[in-house]
Amino acid sequence: MEALADFDKEVLLGLFADLEAAEIARLLESIPDSQRGQLWSVIPQDRNGDVLVELGEVARLSLVKYLEHEQVVEAVSNLESNDLAEMVDTLPDDVGEAIRQSLDYHGLRGLEATLAFPEDSVGRVMETDAIAVRSDITLETVLRFLRNRESIPDHTPSLMVIDRQRVFQGVLHLSDLLTHNPSVLVEEVMDKDGLFIAPNASQHDLAIMFRDLDLISIAVVDEDGVLLGRVTLDDMVDILHEEADHQILGAVGLDEEEDLFSPILSSAKRRLFWLGINLATAFLAAWVIGLFEATLQQIVALAVLMPIVASMGGIAGGQTLTLMIRGLATGKISSANSKWLAYKEITISAISGVTWAIVVGIVSYFWFSDIRISMVLAASMIVNLLIASLSGFGIPMLMKKVGIDPALAGGVVLTTVTDVIGFVSFLGLATMFLL
Amino acid sequence: MEALADFDKEVLLGLFADLEAAEIARLLESIPDSQRGQLWSVIPQDRNGDVLVELGEVARLSLVKYLEHEQVVEAVSNLESNDLAEMVDTLPDDVGEAIRQSLDYHGLRGLEATLAFPEDSVGRVMETDAIAVRSDITLETVLRFLRNRESIPDHTPSLMVIDRQRVFQGVLHLSDLLTHNPSVLVEEVMDKDGLFIAPNASQHDLAIMFRDLDLISIAVVDEDGVLLGRVTLDDMVDILHEEADHQILGAVGLDEEEDLFSPILSSAKRRLFWLGINLATAFLAAWVIGLFEATLQQIVALAVLMPIVASMGGIAGGQTLTLMIRGLATGKISSANSKWLAYKEITISAISGVTWAIVVGIVSYFWFSDIRISMVLAASMIVNLLIASLSGFGIPMLMKKVGIDPALAGGVVLTTVTDVIGFVSFLGLATMFLL
Structure with missing residues (x-):
């Protein structure tokens, strides 16, 4: 806060290197609107996109006013289609158009597919990075597959299990993968009651489910049972907070996105x-x-x-x-x-x-x-x-x-x-x- | 809800078998106080303790009124010391005394150790089931250790890494354990910036950290750096909700534990x-x-x-x-x-x-x-x-x-x-x- 007051660039650069995107976003929300554009310049570039995602809607709009279209496009270039959809939805139309034009065919198709789901539906926050394995292979094969893959996305407590037609069969918990003999088949240790949800379900209902069942990730499955993707904790955790803010601030006529430090x-x-x-x-x-x-x-x-x-x-x-x-x-x-x-x-x-x-x-x-x-x-x-x-x-x-x-x-x-x-x-x- | 209205025991037994403890707790909170004692009898016994933990304070008190001391003691017999401490803290003194008397030496010591931490401190919700490994062993050894252990507790995205003196060194993410060659050492792939917190830190601050950083589990480490245990998502997720409820209900003079269906x-x-x-x-x-x-x-x-x-x-x-x-x-x-x-x-x-x-x-x-x-x-x-x-x-x-x-x-x-x-x-x- 002191470094902020003096805008000591050196100190801020060092400070921000150690902070997560959400923490930087909260700092941005805690200073007057007019200083945010200036602060943006000291945020490490690789975190620009995530910071934009983490910002509240009003704060995000206020910040984007100070940025060139190219800066926004650059910042969001690494975002997944669910986060991109939120940007296009909440930013001014001309910024949204600039983002669309920067996408390749694949990226644009992903964005349009996400935007095709109703607002506040599960499809809007769905990620497509779920790791899926077939049920008729051994754990040994799964372990080899993961080693070849070299990384597992965050918030993956379990792998999805599918059949040849990509129909969802259940989940293979990493804990089961790790504690069972590698020679057994996935279908012998998988959790057949693995939870899933439809892409048209409401985010609110899913958020209550995440909270009540302490979920970290859930499969999204279409009406034919085909695995489409997954929803993870990080997209769910803020929904119920926003709803509570909505009641607190709505009762005195304020928007839940109302920003303490907006102009x-x-x-x-x-x-x-x-x-x-x-x-x-x-x-x-x-x-x-x-x-x-x-x-x-x-x-x-x-x-x-x-x-x-x-x-x-x-x-x-x-x-x-x-x-x-x-x-x-x-x-x-x-x-x-x-x-x-x-x-x-x-x-x-x-x-x-x-x-x-x-x-x-x-x-x-x-x-x-x-x-x-x-x-x-x-x-x-x-x-x-x-x-x-x-x-x-x-x-x-x-x-x-x-x-x-x-x-x-x-x-x-x-x-x-x-x-x-x-x-x-x-x-x-x-x-x-x-x- | 219909089965509840008619109190159809068969239907309810079948229904409850499929529900998680938190869902049963929410059902209990959605019916008038006077019917809760009756409903308790159809909850599967192995979930009694967890249901008590998940209930709001006022609803829990109202339910315990209808139960014999032995029933409560029986229900909580499998709880961890952090949950036990909450029970002893929130239930009437005579019930708390009955719980204490039912514990063996080890259980009682765990309970007293938890109660010794200040209220609303991290120590009160700390669990002692963290899996810890040494940094100078190979991943192969870790994998063998886990297979011998046969199970990994929920909400374990990473193992704790300690030295010979149990001093916390960092964490080994399961994803890194799974994607690296088994012959490398833990210290080569461990996350040395693994987060940790002191047992005297405030739960509120930790809850904000969990939300902002989308944490699932964090190490609790004393002032000498020794690993004491961990705090998991499930104990953190409700804290910020309760604080929001506190502002919503406090503004009209109601307790955040106020129970829609209390007497x-x-x-x-x-x-x-x-x-x-x-x-x-x-x-x-x-x-x-x-x-x-x-x-x-x-x-x-x-x-x-x-x-x-x-x-x-x-x-x-x-x-x-x-x-x-x-x-x-x-x-x-x-x-x-x-x-x-x-x-x-x-x-x-x-x-x-x-x-x-x-x-x-x-x-x-x-x-x-x-x-x-x-x-x-x-x-x-x-x-x-x-x-x-x-x-x-x-x-x-x-x-x-x-x-x-x-x-x-x-x-x-x-x-x-x-x-x-x-x-x-x-x-x-x-x-x-x-x-």
Whole structure:
């Protein structure tokens, strides 16, 4: 960090020689946008491509702005087609075009084949470097084959086993290859229950599988059983992190690719938009309050107490909403158990509602010495907490059904509901019973 | 799920035979607490221990309530000392005592050695099953050794290389073992830059290392360089997920171990507590409004508009706060770059403040036709958005310094600040200039 501040080129060159691409990427993301182009020049050239892959989308875009097309093309020239596809997908069209034009026939075909799979499908991250052996040869032959090959790609805990038609038969774990007598056949020691996945399956589901089963690599097999390639840990490990970031940042209207150190103006634009939406809902709430101006005019204590009901509704509903969004994202909520969950959330909100209704009733009575105000406050608290938990449960379920992302829009809709219901129930009951 | 609903024992037995422990654990977490004891009986006995390890803390506790001590002791009897330590740490004292008493001398010593490392340190998750070989033998000898051993533990991409004093020398990747001539020495093909870590290092830092470098296993080495054991992927992969859950759920006052399907009463207790804290801050805000009762009495339009300023402050501050907490947790914010970040956040809030001040000024003028009210509203908007971003930046930095967890307490403190400043600035300015 100190070397960065002074931009001591010698020190940085030495430092970067020892760092992995992911670590360099994280350093780039931790400095202001404007300094990134400069820092790029001291990254060892052989790691340029991997650093680009490891960067977040926004940071990558911001960096590429400072580079010539040739520099990008040069950097990505050694990438596999799955990483190339991500570059073409996320970089500006003219950069993507330059990358395409730099490819030979074989490379271009690989890129197009990858891009033909749906976005977020397993096919998009599939690698074609899987080592496959036939089941009817001996371990001795496999060992000789590997020695001739002279290298095994990273993240290969097992070899794929196929038949003459490249149909996937299972996997041969390196541990079994190493611990068995070389004279036995592959089919005698192979793992016939070796896992595989279809190229059209979702990356999200596969990522959960990787996490739950601690996988390092999995075979990708088409509908005829033919081995197409494999997916490895390194492409899966970030997916669930990105989804968690999506919920964390989405809840406050930020993109999960939001980049702490992106330029001020582009950050400001996105934030202005979000504040604008919230300002609209705040004006809606103000308009609702305005409907009761005559009531407020007569009993000013209502103005003092009214934010309490709305605020408690927002907090209680937010708890239910957050649990629901998390549960839906991690696959823990299904139609089979959602009824029980709804029952649980409503019961909790009933308990909360009654408890805090009694407390606010008592406190407000000591404050304003008016039992009718206290009763109205208590009643509207119960109403709003019930509506809040129903909304916290129902909004994400409904949004998921109609294809809106609850992590982004859920919070705004919920607060709008709890604000409006909070003010209407409190001021409405007051108008009915106090005037 | 259907088999679960009917509790069809035959179907469940068949189903569970094919599932990994982590999948069974996730099923257990997806059904109401009360049915878990029943389901436990159909889990294949050899997987009982692993299922307990994979369960979240709250779900594990809830399940163990339904089991006899002997059942728990039986289940955990095959666990390694790092998993045993977690059990003893998280289960009730009497269950932990029963586990201790079931261990032989060797097992007990292993458990105590693990528990002697600080919580959340690498030593707590260290496994002792690392295969180590000497550097002065041939690959042929290593191959023979492995064949005699007959098995290699999961997640072993490389063997540890040590000298006569068990001092760590590097690692021998299985891929190098397989692709080199058996007659060469280990020291000729070993990776001398093999990574290692100290047992007292933090699990969080190691988890970030695992993610960034796509590690599968790492050597644990004491201060004299002696190999103690290793840490594998499976113990690291969940740590960063739990930290993300901590921020997601902590922001609404829930525990990251909060269990969607835990009993209603225990969930209700935790939620009541959180709503209580928020009620206290809502009363504080109400008290602040109460200070201006006389002003509100005279100009009721102020009551209509006052929630706008407070709400916008909460939203804007929440964005900064969320980014800061995430940045601190993922190690992207340090003292070297925090100044730039503060400058960025304050600039953004100044831009937002001025923009939305103009908008609310115009809208409120059309609504109430009083230029002075509009000016007061606009001015207090600028003030509150500036304070909001300063607080969103400063609160987590300060909390981190004094050891309070910003993910848990940051939001409440921030909203209290933005509410109070929002109401005081708007009603205060109104009292000064409108009366």
